[in-house]
Amino acid sequence: MRIAFTPEQQAFRATCRVWLGENVPAEPRPLDALDALPFDTAWQRRLFDAGWAGINWPREYGGRGLSLIEQVIWLEEYARANAPWIGANFVGVNHGGPTLIANASEEQKAFHLPRILKGEAIWCQGFSEPGAGSDLAAIRTTGRIEGDHLIVNGSKIWTSFAHVADWQELVLRTEPGSQRHAGLSWVICDMHAPGITVRPIRKINGQTEFCEVFYDDVRVPLGNVVGGLGNGWKVAMSTLGFERGTGFIADQVRIGIEVDELIATARASGAIANQAIAGDLALLRAEVAALRAMTYRNISEAARTGQPGAESSLIRLFTSELNQRVDRMAVDLLGDDIIDFAYGDPGPVSEYLRGFAHTIAGGTAQVQRNIIGERLLGLPRGR
Amino acid sequence: MDLHPGDEIETLRSATAEWLAGRLPLAAARRSPPGLWDELEAMGWPVMTLAEDRGGLALDHASEAVVFAELGRHLAPLAMVATAVARRWTLLPAKCALAIPAGDGALRALDPEGADVALVARADELATVEISPGPARATIDLTTLQARVPGAPGAPIAGQKAVLHLRLLLAAYALGAADAARDMAVDYAKLRVQFGQPIGAFQAIKHICADMAVGCAVARSQLYYAACALGEDAADAAFHVLAAHMLALRAALANGRANIQVHGGIGMTDEAQAHLPLKRAHLLGRIIPPGAGILLG
Numbered sequence: 001m002r003i004a005f006t007p008e009q010q011a012f013r014a015t016c017r018v019w020l021g022e023n024v025p026a027e028p029r030p031l032d033a034l035d036a037l038p039f040d041t042a043w044q045r046r047l048f049d050a051g052w053a054g055i056n057w058p059r060e061y062g063g064r065g066l067s068l069i070e071q072v073i074w075l076e077e078y079a080r081a082n083a084p085w086i087g088a089n090f091v092g093v094n095h096g097g098p099t100l101i102a103n104a105s106e107e108q109k110a111f112h113l114p115r116i117l118k119g120e121a122i123w124c125q126g127f128s129e130p131g132a133g134s135d136l137a138a139i140r141t142t143g144r145i146e147g148d149h150l151i152v153n154g155s156k157i158w159t160s161f162a163h164v165a166d167w168q169e170l171v172l173r174t175e176p177g178s179q180r181h182a183g184l185s186w187v188i189c190d191m192h193a194p195g196i197t198v199r200p201i202r203k204i205n206g207q208t209e210f211c212e213v214f215y216d217d218v219r220v221p222l223g224n225v226v227g228g229l230g231n232g233w234k235v236a237m238s239t240l241g242f243e244r245g246t247g248f249i250a251d252q253v254r255i256g257i258e259v260d261e262l263i264a265t266a267r268a269s270g271a272i273a274n275q276a277i278a279g280d281l282a283l284l285r286a287e288v289a290a291l292r293a294m295t296y297r298n299i300s301e302a303a304r305t306g307q308p309g310a311e312s313s314l315i316r317l318f319t320s321e322l323n324q325r326v327d328r329m330a331v332d333l334l335g336d337d338i339i340d341f342a343y344g345d346p347g348p349v350s351e352y353l354r355g356f357a358h359t360i361a362g363g364t365a366q367v368q369r370n371i372i373g374e375r376l377l378g379l380p381r382g383r
Numbered sequence: 384m385d386l387h388p389g390d391e392i393e394t395l396r397s398a399t400a401e402w403l404a405g406r407l408p409l410a411a412a413r414r415s416p417p418g419l420w421d422e423l424e425a426m427g428w429p430v431m432t433l434a435e436d437r438g439g440l441a442l443d444h445a446s447e448a449v450v451f452a453e454l455g456r457h458l459a460p461l462a463m464v465a466t467a468v469a470r471r472w473t474l475l476p477a478k479c480a481l482a483i484p485a486g487d488g489a490l491r492a493l494d495p496e497g498a499d500v501a502l503v504a505r506a507d508e509l510a511t512v513e514i515s516p517g518p519a520r521a522t523i524d525l526t527t528l529q530a531r532v533p534g535a536p537g538a539p540i541a542g543q544k545a546v547l548h549l550r551l552l553l554a555a556y557a558l559g560a561a562d563a564a565r566d567m568a569v570d571y572a573k574l575r576v577q578f579g580q581p582i583g584a585f586q587a588i589k590h591i592c593a594d595m596a597v598g599c600a601v602a603r604s605q606l607y608y609a610a611c612a613l614g615e616d617a618a619d620a621a622f623h624v625l626a627a628h629m630l631a632l633r634a635a636l637a638n639g640r641a642n643i644q645v646h647g648g649i650g651m652t653d654e655a656q657a658h659l660p661l662k663r664a665h666l667l668g669r670i671i672p673p674g675a676g677i678l679l680g
Contacts, residue, residue: 001392001445003611005384069384263679272679282675283633286626290601293386293608300387314600317593366586372596373589377569380584 003296005073013073019050020081029084031346033209037122037164040087044119047086053117054093056246061101061113068303071246072295079253088161092116092123096169098239099186103227108188112167124165126156126172126189126213127236133158134367137180137233141172141215143187145222150174150187152195152218158361162211163198165191170220171232184232188224195219205353206343248319249295255326256288262326265333280329287322294318313376317368320358327352386607392446399450402426403457409563409656412458412526420460420478420497428454429466432548439470444548448555448610452603455559456566458526458663462494464552465502469511472545473538475500480514480530483670488534492516493666495530502549503537506671509545512537524666525659547613547624550671554609554624557631557667558602564638564660565595568645571657575647582645591641598634605630621677629673635664 005013023046030036047053055074057063066074086093097116100109115121132138141154152172162168168189175183191198195218200208227235263281266272272281294315301309330348331338341349359365373379388396406422423429431447433439447467454463465481482490482501492501495516503510516530569592572583582588609627612620639661643650650657 001386001388001443001607001611002615003384003386003608003617004615009384072384260680275675278675278679282678283629285678285680286605286629287601289608289623289626290605290630293604294600296384297386297604297607300385303385304387311600314597318597318601366590369590369593370586372593373583373586377592377596379569379572379589379592380581382580382584382586382589 005069009069009073012070013077016074016077017081019052020077020083023050024081024083028346029087031207031344031350033088033161033164036087039084040089041119041122043084044086044089044093044117048118053119054097057097057101057113057117061109062117068246068299072249072299075246075249076253079250079257088122088164089116089119091125091161091165091169092121092167095125095239096123096167099169099235100226102238103186103235105226108224108226112188121167122161122165123167123169124159124162124191126159126168126170128158129155130157130212134364136236137184139171139173139184141170142176143172143174143185143220144176145174148222150185150220150222150225152189152215152220154215156213156215157201158210159213160210162191162213163200163208167191168213171236174225174229174232181233183230184236185229186226186232186235187220188226189218189220193218193220203354204356205350207350207354246299248315251323252288252291252295252319255323256292258326258330259284259288262329262333269333271333277333284322284326284329287318287325291315291319291322310376313368313371317365317372320365320368323358324355327355386604386611388445388449388607392449395442395446396449396453399426399428399453400456403453403459407457407459409457409567409659412656412659415460415526420462423460423463424478428463429470431467432471437474444551444610444614445607448551448606451552451555452559452562452606455556455663456563458524458560458563458659459556460494461524461527461556461666462498464549464556465494465504467552468509468545468549469500469502469540471548472509472540472542473511475511479511480516481670482512482514482532484534485531490514490532490534492530492532493522493670494527495519495532496528501532504549504671506546506674509540509549510537511540522666524662526663527666543621544613546671547621550624550628550673551606551610551613553667553670554602554606554628554631557628557635557664558599558606560660560663560667561595561599561602561631561634561638564635564642564657565592565599567657567660568592568595568638568642571646588645591645595638595641598637602627602631602634622680625673625677629678632664632668632672635660636668639664 029039054063055066056071059065143150143152168191170187170189171184173183174185195216197214199212201210202208272278298309331352338349374381427440430439431442435441461481462478466479469475469479478498480492480495480498480501482492482503485491492514501512501514512535514532519528519530522529572588573581575582605627609623612623643657646657649655
């Protein structure tokens with residue numbers, strides 16, 4: 001085992017650092033999705049023009065085709081340079097695109113992939129429903145086959161960026177009467193099609209980023225089905241591994257920087273003289289280090305086997321809760337200033353409130369613990 | 384960068400685990416089998432990182448940390464940690480007890496049987512002292528005895544690296560205790576039936592076990608990173624070793640407690656083994672506990 005990077009990898013790091021240093025926008029990314037859209041689009045285009053869009057996408061689809069370790073290096077430098085979150089392009093670049101690469105026809109790929117990488121098409125995800133949250137297989141939105149179209153009815157919720165999106169990766173029930181994981185299909189839905197209504201939802205921090213989407217006899221061409229009718233569950237699951245591999249690395253570096261800033265704040269205010277606060281900050285710093293070590297271990301295993309490591313679910317749970325501990329510490333150090341928080345204020349209170357999503361989105365912390373207990377530790381399933 | 388142990392270390396680890404399962408099963412951890420120390424010596428564990436020309440195996444700290452985590456999982460003698468450090472940084476050939484200041488100027492020599500020297504653990508500098516321990520008495524850790532010996536300045540071991548080496552191996556032992564507690568709890572949760580099903584099917588129990596697994600994974604990852612940082616003379620090696628030490632101790636204590644809870648009534652009995660990892664964790668927690676200072680940078 002070793003932690004040092006090879007001279008080639010160090011040279012690659014220097015390349016990343018130079019480009020990011022010269023290109024990261026000076027102005028901060030606007031908080032609200034609508035305000036942020038031009039910013040997100042411009043940043044994606046700049047990444048694309050320099051060949052940094054889709055770092056993990058194969059070269060044949062316009063990506064950079066980086067190895068896992070090179071992805072780690074890029075994402076570490078990305079966070080260190082305080083480069084902005086890719087925002088509205090997140091779903092297309094990190095989820096919809098990779099799903100298309102793994103499952104779509106050449107025609108579908110040829111149309112959509114370049115538009116995603118250039119930031120010309122915004123994607124959103126239509127998985128969760130009011131009645132299908134952690135229990136995703138309870139999906140009830142239907143697609144009835146009529147000629148060469150699916151007629152879609154139902155609703156989706158927690159759809160980030162739906163109000164600015166052009167396309168949606170939509171999972172719906174295309175076999176009438178089917179249950180659970182069977183009879184689902186993964187389709188590309190045009191968000192500008194007639195019959196779609198989008199209702200933005202305001203979060204507890206005042207931010208409007210996700211939405212509820214209603215479908216009233218929306219016509220989706222059968223040619224937009226990806227991976228074949230009835231195979232939706234398999235297609236949807238095919239890229240979840242990404243989120244558990246390198247998906248969190250930029251986040252991890254960012255919380256490390258945040259913890260260091262909190263320590264500096266506590267020093268400046270004198271709060272660090274409080275032994276409990278000093279102890280908590282020291283522990284957070286140790287935990288951030290351990291999170292990087294966990295990710296390195298996981299990536300090292302994946303680099304050997306081609307699969308995300310067995311401990312991915314542990315990393316995911318630990319990351320989500322560590323994020324929240326850091327958010328809470330930031331708010332604790334604010335003292336009375338928390339009283340002055342109002343919707344629209346950026347900063348620690350907004351992040352703290354927004355951060356409750358860490359242990360809810362994409363499977364709650366409780367579901368994660370079930371997965372760890374059953375799949376990793378071999379404990380029996382509850383009945 | 385590669386934090387995967389790889390085939391060589393894995394072979395070493397599984398051979399260690401196999402030997403320990405036969406010779407030092409947890410069920411017998413309280414009564415050290417006669418002649419154990421000589422067998423441990425013969426396995427080469429106290430000289431893993433010692434140079435070949437001095438009779439060592441010339442392995443790196445990463446290999447050593449992985450193997451010591453296995454030793455820790457079986458609550459192997461604490462003197463193994465002290466001896467490995469003393470042998471690496473001095474020329475002492477013998478079994479070495481692990482001593483900590485007792486507050487009244489004397490030393491508590493831990494695991495002193497058959498040792499006429501002790502490694503004194505202090506956060507700033509290690510030293511070795513000669514000891515002639517009287518009759519040993521119990522510690523909270525039922526696998527470790529202690530003797531009170533007079534304090535003496537002893538022979539200092541120069542350099543911070545020896546202290547970090549000791550912390551690394553203490554962290555490995557603590558991780559081992561955390562692993563042992565997790566495994567005992569999970570095994571019991573699969574076997575024990577209440578309300579018509581194994582208690583591990585209940586989320587309340589399952590989630591305790593999941594948290595134990597997270598604690599182990601966090602501590603193990605940081606241990607590997609720290610071992611590499613120490614071996615590669617990284618500028619931030621001290622930080623990473625302290626972080627590993629702190630996280631392993633936390634995991635050992637948390638898992639030790641949780642293990643007793645998962646065992647329920649039987650966990651309250653001396654006759655079961657559920658209390659052993661927790662008691663080892665409490666003893667380890669008193670040996671140069673990592674403070675906030677270096678971690679805050």
